[in-house]
Amino acid sequence: MPTAAVTGVRAALAAQPRFPLATLPTPLHDAVRLREALGGPSRCPRILIKRDDLTSLGLGGNKARKLEYLVADAQSAGATTLITTGAVQSNHARMTAAAACVAGLRSVLVLTTTTAEPAIAGNLLLDHLFGASVRLVPSVDPMLAVGQDEAVVAEVVTAEKAAGRTPYVIPIGGSSAIGVFGYVGGTAELVDQLNDMGVAPTRLYFASGSRGTQAGLTLGAKACGATYAVMGIAVSAGEAEKIERAKRIANEAATRLGLPERVDLPELVTDQEYIGEGYGIPTKAGLEAIALLARTEAILLDPCYTSKGMAALVDHVRSGLMSPAETVIFLHTGGVPAIFTDGHREDLLRASVALL
Ligand SMILES: *Cc1c(COP(=O)(O)O)cnc(C)c1O
Numbered sequence: 208m209p210t211a212a213v214t215g216v217r218a219a220l221a222a223q224p225r226f227p228l229a230t231l232p233t234p235l236h237d238a239v240r241l242r243e244a245l246g247g248p249s250r251c252p253r254i255l256i257k258r259d260d261l262t263s264l265g266l267g268g269n270k271a272r273k274l275e276y277l278v279a280d281a282q283s284a285g286a287t288t289l290i291t292t293g294a295v296q297s298n299h300a301r302m303t304a305a306a307a308c309v310a311g312l313r314s315v316l317v318l319t320t321t322t323a324e325p326a327i328a329g330n331l332l333l334d335h336l337f338g339a340s341v342r343l344v345p346s347v348d349p350m351l352a353v354g355q356d357e358a359v360v361a362e363v364v365t366a367e368k369a370a371g372r373t374p375y376v377i378p379i380g381g382s383s384a385i386g387v388f389g390y391v392g393g394t395a396e397l398v399d400q401l402n403d404m405g406v407a408p409t410r411l412y413f414a415s416g417s418r419g420t421q422a423g424l425t426l427g428a429k430a431c432g433a434t435y436a437v438m439g440i441a442v443s444a445g446e447a448e449k450i451e452r453a454k455r456i457a458n459e460a461a462t463r464l465g466l467p468e469r470v471d472l473p474e475l476v477t478d479q480e481y482i483g484e485g486y487g488i489p490t491k492a493g494l495e496a497i498a499l500l501a502r503t504e505a506i507l508l509d510p511c512y513t514s515k516g517m518a519a520l521v522d523h524v525r526s527g528l529m530s531p532a533e534t535v536i537f538l539h540t541g542g543v544p545a546i547f548t549d550g551h552r553e554d555l556l557r558a559s560v561a562l563l
Pocket residue numbers: 268269270298299380382414415416417418419420421509512513540541542543
């Protein structure tokens with residue numbers, strides 16, 4: 208039975224236009240072999256993995272939940288073309304291209320790249336398969352190209368209009384107030400599953416990037432009366448500006464949904480300890496986490512996001528930060544196509560061999 212709080216949140220979301228893209232609900236998996244590998248029930252909390260890598264749309268991931276509301280908004284605006292930005296291996300860009308296919312729209316992706324001719328692999332290969340028009344923007348640091356890619360987006364918007372089409376620009380990561388609805392809904396789904404199982408987890412771990420997921424999870428947890436603390440693990444720098452964005456879009460989403468809850472900056476702070484050298488650069492602990500999850504659960508993590516989120520969880524278990532009596536959740540946000548790119552293959556193999 209859903210709680211009154213969850214029923215209220217669901218009713219608020221039901222009043223918003225939504226274009227179905229994801230296969231929901233996603234499974235909530237009890238990771239018993241992972242728990243065993245981390246010392247068993249006497250040393251390690253129970254770990255539940257929320258499988259949002261299995262949202263289905265174009266190989267899945269967290270962006271499917273946001274895109275359901277963003278695509279519906281684009282359709283309400285009479286859009287013919289979805290335009291978005293990201294790094295060259297952006298999961299969000301790949302899933303936007305996939306969503307465009309399903310919704311019968313065009314897609315243009317403006318992608319920043321540190322190499323002149325990036326390999327057509329992983330997400331970039333899928334972008335092409337999904338028929339996206341790809342505009343590459345060279346940059347020394349994918350995260351510092353924001354000003355540059357904005358100028359290219361403006362060009363694309365002008366060109367689309369000149370061709371008689373109606374563009375709809377989705378911000379990086381799909382992190383707008385409308386995108387936030389996705390993880391308010393994701394939280395309602397999760398809290399229902401937890402109630403059905405009769406468990407009250409203490410923490411929810413996930414990899415935090417552009418903060419739309421965090422904004423939705425934090426607002427959702429408050430509005431649904433969730434028992435857990437939202438543990439965002441940062442995968443890129445720029446905390447000060449990003450938590451301001453998270454607060455703005457979370458509260459704008461709350462207003463649009465007619466929810467009374469508001470979130471403030473201290474609730475949106477992320478853990479900066481697991482970023483490593485920077486966005487998109489795998490860490491040793493992250494690669495070990497990929498090998499560990501593959502070996503114990505046959506669940507694949509990605510080198511950019513989920514590996515760093517799981518590295519934090521594993522570290523917190525090993526350092527005794529949590530009691531084994533706790534139950535914790537790991538939200539698997541997807542990203543698997545990036546495994547099939549260059550740059551980390553040898554290290555991943557080494558991490559896997561080290562577990563033998
Ligand atoms: C985009 C993404 C995230 C982060 O989500 P944000 O809403 O951008 O913070 C985490 N994991 C994966 C695999 C992603 O693609």
